[in-house]
Amino acid sequence: xxxxxxxxxxxxxxxxxxxxxxxxxxxxxxxxxxxxxxxxxxxxxxxxxxxxxxxxxxxxxxxxxxxxxxxxxxxxxxxxxxxxxxxxxxxxxxxxxxxxxxxxxxxxxxxxxxxxxxxxxxxxxxxxxxxxxxxxxxxxxxxxxxxxxxxxxxxxxxxxxxxxxxxxxxxxxxxxxxxxxxxxxxxxxxxxxxxxxxxxxxxxxxxxxxxxxxxxxxxxxxxxxxxxxxxxxxxxxxxxxxxxxxxxxxxxxxxxxxxxxx
Amino acid sequence: xxxxxxxxxxxxxxxxxxxxxxxxxxxxxxxxxxxxxxxxxxxxxxxxxxxxxxxxxxxxxxxxxxxxxxxxxxxxxxxxxxxxxxxxxxxxxxxxxxxxxxxxxxxxxxxxxxxxxxxxxxxxxxxxxxxxxxxxxxxxxxxxxxxxxxxxxxxxxxxxxxxxxxxxxxxxxxxxxxxxxxxxxxxxxxxxxxxxxxxxxxxxxxxxxxxxxxxxxxxxxxxxxxxxxxxxxxxxxxxxxxxxxxxxxxxxxxxxx
Amino acid sequence: xxxxxxxxxxxxxxxxxxxxxxxxxxxxxxxxxxxxxxxxxxxxxxxxxxxxxxxxxxxxxxxxxxxxxxxxxxxxxxxxxxxxxxxxxxxxxxxxxxxxxxxxxxxxxxxxxxxxxxxxxxxxxxxxxxxxxxxxxxxxxxxxxxxxxxxxxxxxxxxxxxxxxxxxxxxxxxxxxxxxxxxxxxxxxxxxxxxxxxxxxxxxxxxxxxxxxxxxxxxxxxxxxxxxxxxxxxxxxxxxxxxxxxxxxxxxx
Numbered sequence: 001x002x003x004x005x006x007x008x009x010x011x012x013x014x015x016x017x018x019x020x021x022x023x024x025x026x027x028x029x030x031x032x033x034x035x036x037x038x039x040x041x042x043x044x045x046x047x048x049x050x051x052x053x054x055x056x057x058x059x060x061x062x063x064x065x066x067x068x069x070x071x072x073x074x075x076x077x078x079x080x081x082x083x084x085x086x087x088x089x090x091x092x093x094x095x096x097x098x099x100x101x102x103x104x105x106x107x108x109x110x111x112x113x114x115x116x117x118x119x120x121x122x123x124x125x126x127x128x129x130x131x132x133x134x135x136x137x138x139x140x141x142x143x144x145x146x147x148x149x150x151x152x153x154x155x156x157x158x159x160x161x162x163x164x165x166x167x168x169x170x171x172x173x174x175x176x177x178x179x180x181x182x183x184x185x186x187x188x189x190x191x192x193x194x195x196x197x198x199x200x201x202x203x204x205x206x207x208x209x210x211x212x213x214x215x216x217x218x219x220x221x222x223x224x225x226x227x228x229x230x231x232x233x234x235x236x237x238x239x240x241x242x243x244x245x246x247x248x249x250x251x252x253x254x255x256x257x258x259x260x261x262x
Numbered sequence: 263x264x265x266x267x268x269x270x271x272x273x274x275x276x277x278x279x280x281x282x283x284x285x286x287x288x289x290x291x292x293x294x295x296x297x298x299x300x301x302x303x304x305x306x307x308x309x310x311x312x313x314x315x316x317x318x319x320x321x322x323x324x325x326x327x328x329x330x331x332x333x334x335x336x337x338x339x340x341x342x343x344x345x346x347x348x349x350x351x352x353x354x355x356x357x358x359x360x361x362x363x364x365x366x367x368x369x370x371x372x373x374x375x376x377x378x379x380x381x382x383x384x385x386x387x388x389x390x391x392x393x394x395x396x397x398x399x400x401x402x403x404x405x406x407x408x409x410x411x412x413x414x415x416x417x418x419x420x421x422x423x424x425x426x427x428x429x430x431x432x433x434x435x436x437x438x439x440x441x442x443x444x445x446x447x448x449x450x451x452x453x454x455x456x457x458x459x460x461x462x463x464x465x466x467x468x469x470x471x472x473x474x475x476x477x478x479x480x481x482x483x484x485x486x487x488x489x490x491x492x493x494x495x496x497x498x499x500x501x502x503x504x505x506x507x508x509x510x511x512x513x514x515x516x517x518x519x
Numbered sequence: 520x521x522x523x524x525x526x527x528x529x530x531x532x533x534x535x536x537x538x539x540x541x542x543x544x545x546x547x548x549x550x551x552x553x554x555x556x557x558x559x560x561x562x563x564x565x566x567x568x569x570x571x572x573x574x575x576x577x578x579x580x581x582x583x584x585x586x587x588x589x590x591x592x593x594x595x596x597x598x599x600x601x602x603x604x605x606x607x608x609x610x611x612x613x614x615x616x617x618x619x620x621x622x623x624x625x626x627x628x629x630x631x632x633x634x635x636x637x638x639x640x641x642x643x644x645x646x647x648x649x650x651x652x653x654x655x656x657x658x659x660x661x662x663x664x665x666x667x668x669x670x671x672x673x674x675x676x677x678x679x680x681x682x683x684x685x686x687x688x689x690x691x692x693x694x695x696x697x698x699x700x701x702x703x704x705x706x707x708x709x710x711x712x713x714x715x716x717x718x719x720x721x722x723x724x725x726x727x728x729x730x731x732x733x734x735x736x737x738x739x740x741x742x743x744x745x746x747x748x749x750x751x752x753x754x755x756x757x758x759x760x761x762x763x764x765x766x767x768x769x770x771x772x
Binding site: 188 | 536554
């Protein structure tokens with residue numbers, strides 16, 4: 001599976017490398033578009049010292065971890081949310097006649113190096129934010145754990161978005177509300193949002209475990225919503241559960257697949 | 263090689279009839295379809311637009327699950343063992359390519375070798391052979407999107423045969439081809455069937471394909487088989503001296519009544 | 520009217536878009552609330568104004584086509600079909616504009632009203648005092664659509680000269696998102712950045728119509744600013760059309 005993925009990704013990279021200038025411009029473009037979110041944070045902190053009880057380096061830390069996870073998931077699997085376009089064009093049928101999982105084929109289709117622009121941007125933010133926070137070594141181990149679990153959670157969200165498109169072939173934009181909406185949500189400390197929304201992203205669609213709950217542990221911050229302390233270590237559990245649910249949803253969607261035409 | 267036993271596929275279509283009211287309707291694209299194709303046969307599959315040809319092909323290849331009945335292709339249930347089946351059958355859609363749009367043919371074929379896990383030496387041998395027979399040499403390095411329809415179709419056929427499938431399923435393989443390409447394609451398919459013993463099932467609207475290639479013809483209409491027999495038997499259903507076009511037209515319109 | 524009917528075939532996509540706009544509106548509203556709670560009265564807005572701005576900016580995404588595209592023309596330029604359009608006697612620019620206004624009207628009904636109503640139900644938004652403000656707001660939205668069309672028409676035509684127009688598209692997207700007021704309201708941008716942002720045409724697409732709605736701006740000045748940019752961009756579009764036609768006639772497409 002990994003071998004097939006790597007092989008297909010490499011082939012797409014070579015195909016893209018035929019237009020090096022275009023590829024470079026697109027990478028820079030992705031870098032700048034994702035930097036806009038960061039500029040928004042910077043402008044907000046021009047007017048205030050704290051947002052929702054968090055300082056600029058703390059918000060940058062939350063932003064950086066969430067965006068590293070999101071851009072890794074997007075780079076590796078984000079393309080599964082293009083499912084409806086493939087269904088309508090009939091190219092999904094072509095994937096089904098190959099002896100390789102259609103999920104892998106979807107994920108890697110048009111594997112594009114320009115999505116690295118977003119990842120680089122996120123890593124830079126994290127590298128700037130971390131030294132300013134003086135995180136003790138007894139807590140810093142959580143950072144790679146949360147980035148990994150966050151990547152799994154976002155991958156699961158992309159997969160759910162793809163699975164949803166087996167049903168809503170005409171309205172793929174609905175998936176964006178969850179994928180890109182999830183990305184927008186986790187860029188800020190959840191303390192700015194309403195209690196109901198936070199309960200929803202903790203217990204229903206567990207985006208709070210991408211960076212918020214483990215981030216509270218790393219930053220040594222009180223939970224403004226007073227949820228149990230052990231939730232800070234529950235990211236692997238949330239990732240596992242959501243991953244399993246999304247895999248089931250994808251399978252169910254594939255079984256219901258109706259192809260195009262008659 | 264192909265066994266279809268009382269297979270059916272229905273779709274639920276929901277249509278908006280008022281502001282809030284929806285009307286649900288069940289459409290049977292294929293109903294109660296049964297036939298058997300033996301190894302080495304060359305079978306034509308005919309039917310007017312929307313008769314259920316593509317649905318049948320999609321069920322045989324595992325793209326669509328039948329809603330009733332059983333199907334076995336090359337000894338496998340297409341829905342349950344889709345990926346295993348993919349290694350034993352070749353599929354060509356005339357209307358669209360299964361090749362990678364932005365990649366040169368050569369790269370597509372190399373990918374297929376890996377995806378189907380074909381031995382390197384065997385792959386080379388087969389590719390050389392197909393390249394020669396189908397004359398792919400001159401456009402091997404051209405991205406698929408820049409190929410002419412005839413070139414693309416030759417590329418698609420090669421892609422479908424590289425892993426030496428026991429069954430080849432073709433959905434309108436000669437659609438849009440010029441006279442010369444069409445003749446070349448037919449010659450190739452006939453030789454493939456005669457020399458390698460590959461079982462071929464092909465759908466078409468081109469009755470020339472049927473006359474020149476198939477020993478056996480099946481006709482589907484409104485999701486049911488209306489004819490299954492030899493080309494001669496098909497002719498015998500109409501008065502003598504009728505062209506095959508007339509015979510088929512009679513058959514199609516008879517089903518309307 | 521043709522544009523309206525053509526676009527109404529994409530109803531499912533429009534509903535999905537409205538849903539996404541609503542979700543983003545809610546998320547961004549919370550962030551602006553947090554900022555305005557920390558800094559009441561920032562930039563002359565109170566919290567209710569900021570929330571209103573947030574949902575209006577989401578509502579403008581559809582009609583102003585903030586994320587670019589929306590013109591069938593771009594695809595026709597890429598495929599070369601636009602060469603036929605250019606040599607037709609009917610004005611390509613005028614026809615595209617009429618089509619785009621129809622698209623904007625359709626998306627205003629489908630994608631702008633639902634998020635605004637949901638925002639109003641969840642957070643409460645400011646409602647203009649009198650019918651005059653509503654009327655001026657409508658005029659400002661139309662002017663904003665014209666500016667948006669002007670920019671997108673130029674971007675689409677650029678493909679006549681640049682082979683791979685994806686670079687231009689993404690540059691245009693960045694400028695539009697940032698300088699329209701989509702990312703943050705332009706009036707909280709600090710110093711010279713704010714001054715520049717308020718003078719650029721993209722401001723006419725989100726910030727200015729929102730301020731007209733909120734009654735935070737001198738209406739004559741606001742409409743003058745929008746129509747001025749619309750006139751400049753459409754004039755540039757006309758020049759570009761003429762250049763493109765000459766290119767087609769000489770090179771045969």
